[in-house]
Amino acid sequence: MSQQTKKCLYCEVENDSNNENCSHCGMALPIKHPKDKQKNIKFFVKAFWGIALFCLIMVFFLPR
Ligand SMILES: [Zn+2]
Structure with a gap:
């Protein structure tokens, strides 16, 4: 299984692709x-x- 990450547009922290919101700043991630x-x-x-x-x-x- 390859783990996909999404980069937060605001704080540029890598988040799990399953996350809907950034774990760092709480902003909505690009879905x-x-x-x-x-x-x-x-x-x-x-x-x-x-x-x-x-x-x-x-x-x-x-x-x-
Ligand atoms: Zn963020």
Whole structure:
């Protein structure tokens, strides 16, 4: 069995991968996988295009 550790983002202490919170400072440890990060980026791209489209519509439909 290989023991996996997670590094705390705040105090940089190695924690057991089963831990949800840092044993040193108590902050939440990163639990998300790289896949979730990609999902997040996709969401941001979608949100960006949504806002861009909204602005474009507003430019044409707002009364001057
Ligand atoms: Zn910590």
